[in-house]
Every structure is written in C-alpha cells, then in structure tokens.
Amino acid sequence: MNLQIKNMVCDRCILVVRQLLDGLGLPYRNVQLGTVELAEEPGAERLATLREQLAGLGFELLDDKRTALVNRIKSTLIQLVHHNGSEELNKKLSVYLSETLGKDYHSLSTLFSSVEGVTIEKYVIRQRIERAKELLLYDERSINDIAFDLGYSSVQHLSQQFKKVTGLTPSHFRSLKEHKRTPLDKI
Template identity: 55%
Template sequence: MDNKTLYIKNMVCDRCKMAVQQVLDKNALPYTSVELGEVELAQPLNTEQLSKFKEDIETIGFELIEDKTSKIISSIKTSVIDFVRNSDESRKLKLSVYLAEQLGKDYNYLSSLFSSIEGTTIEQYFIHQKIELVKELIVYDELSLSEIAYKTGYSSIQHLSNQFKKVTGLTPTHFKQVKENRRKPLDQV
C-alpha cells in the first residue's frame, strides 16, 4: 500500500474533510490535500503512525480503506456524491462520462464492479443520492419544488415527484408535511 495516499470510507461532506484534517493535525501528520475519501500526505507514514491515524479516524466514524476494490467502490461513491451536489457539473456531462474521467477507468468496468460488490447499480445509487439531496432541500424550505427540480437536474416537477415517490413512498409535498426527519446519512444511502 502506498502510505502517501490514504483512502477513507464515509467522508461525504466538507465537515468530514475538516474532521479528518483535525486528526491529521492532532497527530502532526503533514498533508498536501484532503478531499472526499482521499488524503494526500506530504510523506509516507510509518506503521505506528498509520495505526494511530486509523484508530483515531475510526473513533469519529471513518474507516481506512486498504484493498484495491474497496478503494474503487469508495471512489465511485465519493464521485457520485460530488456529481449530485455539484449541480453545474451534472448539467454538462453524463454520469457515466464523469465517473470514467474522474476515476480514469472504463465505465462498464466500474458499473460491473460496483453492482457485484454493492448489490445495486451505480444509477440506483445516483438516484438515491439525488433523492437525499431533494429531502435536504425540502427540509430547509428555502426553495420551491420547481427550483429544487431544476437544482437537482430533473427535467420537471413531475419527474422529480415520480422518482421521489418511487424511492420514498411519499410525494414531496407529503414528505414536507411529515414532521419526523426521514433523511438518511449519506454514507448509509
């Protein structure tokens, strides 16, 4: 394993990046960048440093990924989350093209690997991530359903509503009326 690049499971937001940076700083581990799911270190870690870092990130809900397949699956998930949350990108490229470019691998290979390991397709994972973003935006109550549909890349409110109901069992309007929080953490989608 290249101890200069670390792959970390469950990093799904900017707060996750900050939490990992705090662990790096606490352990005086110099790094060049911290991105979703990946840390570039300034220098390789010795076994003791790696063990301590692994232990520290596990206490805050993250996991060091050490095998190749898990790294690829984690990278796919991170890239899908990034794609969903970066609405400008999702209007310029198809998801398959975006993933192939981001990961430097053929999309058919990525899709097949993801399905065999996760038991679902990349497309289904993508749809669930979009629905979680829609839930978040509905809960915030700052945008109309039309604006949410546009922001999340749906062609119409009807398309959004149909997919939302298929995934959640509720219409977006009914979801908004239900006061209990039905959102899931992104790493559990």
C-alpha cells in the same frame, strides 16, 4: 502517499480528518471527500494510530484496492449530487465518472454493483432523493427549483422518483412534522 477513507461524505468530514492529521503530526498535501494525500509515507505505527483514531470518528481507512475504488466512486457521486450544480448533474453519468476517475465506465459499474449490490444509477437516484429531502426541509425553494437544481428534466420526473424511493410525494414529505433523512454514508 494517497489514502482512501470510507464514510467521508461532507465538508465537516474533511475538517475533522484535517484536524486529526494535524493532531497526529501527519503532513498532508490535500484532503478531499474519501481521499487524503499525505506529504510523506508514515511508518506502520503511525498508520495504525491513524486507522484507530479514524475508526473512533466513524471513518475507515481502506486497504483493499477494489473497496478503495468503490469508495472513490461513492465520493465522486456524493460530490456531484450534493456539491456541484445542475450543469454537472446534466452530464452523462458514464462520461463524468470515466473522465473524473480515469477508468472505463463498464469496469467501474461492474465493480460497484458487485461490491455494493446496487447499480451506480440507483445509487445516484438515492443520493439525489436524499438531497431533495434536505432542500425540501429548508422550505426556501420551490419543488420546481429543486428539480432543476438536481438535474431533473421536470417536476414530474423528480416526483416519480421521490415517490418510488420514499413512498411519498415531495409535497407530502415537506408537510410532515417528523422527517426521516438517511445519513449519506448509509445510502
């Protein structure tokens, strides 16, 4: 049985959900961003307990198929931007999503926009800028390297999108004492 879980955005989220499943004695085959594959069908009471405990940790067990698919799209995009290399980011987004999710891109895009109120492309831009903020804060890589890592064609392209989203240039953002990052589940 596959479960869709909203707000799983990082490896720590996966760890926390695994610990919760172990604590509840729910055997699972796989836990990934936004998805849990249970080894067996839990009863209604155990599922209700899981739902309640997930909510206490800031997660949400999704029942609605449309919402669950949007959550899968988001998890796939977060994985793409925050955990894959620039080679994956340089692939055409529509092809990547269609291949990864096994669905027509037009239907994915229409559903995503209707549920989220933003296009998939704008969501990816926000994710890329959030990743750029994180990398800028580490202050270990040049802006040129960050642009390359995030699949931008040039530093200028990154700078233009960064300024459009944040109102700041990457250099100015890096020089600030107080940084404002947005949690991935709030993008």
